[in-house]
Amino acid sequence: MMYLVDFSGTIFDLSAFEAYERTRSTREPFEPGELSRFLYPDARGFLMDKGNAAIIVTAAEQVANANFMQSALHGIPRIAVMYTGGKPKGESLAPHIAMYGQSPVFVDDSPEHLTSMETSCPGVRLFQMCRGEREGDGRWPIVRSLVELP
C-alpha cells in the first residue's frame, strides 16, 4: 500500500522550525541533518519502515526548498519527494494516481489539500493529521500520529 504524506504540519513541526529560524543569524544553506530535529517523533520511524511505499507530497517549490528538505530528511534512505509548486495536490497527483495502486492513503493537515484530493483523485483514502490538540475539520477521519494510519 502506498502512502502519500504531507510535509509541514504532518511530518514536520513548522512552528518549532520557525522559532529556530528566528534565532538563526546566518542565511547559509542548512547543514545535512540540521533540520531533522523538527520531524515529529513518529515521522522518521514511519518513513524508514515504509521505504519506497511512502512519498512526501509538498506544495512547496522544488528549487527553493530542496536544501531545506534534504536537511530535514537527512539519513532517511529511499525517500521520494513530490513538489507541486503551489498547485493543489489533487490536481498535481491526478495524472499519476493510477501508479500508486489500489486505495493509496493520503494524509495532510490542510482541509484545502484534502478537498482537492477528494475532487481530483477519487478512490484515495483521506486522513486529516491533527497534531497535538488541534481540532479536525470533521469531513475526514483524524489521526494524531502516523502510526494510526491503516
Ligand SMILES: [Mg+2]
Ligand atoms: Mg501541511
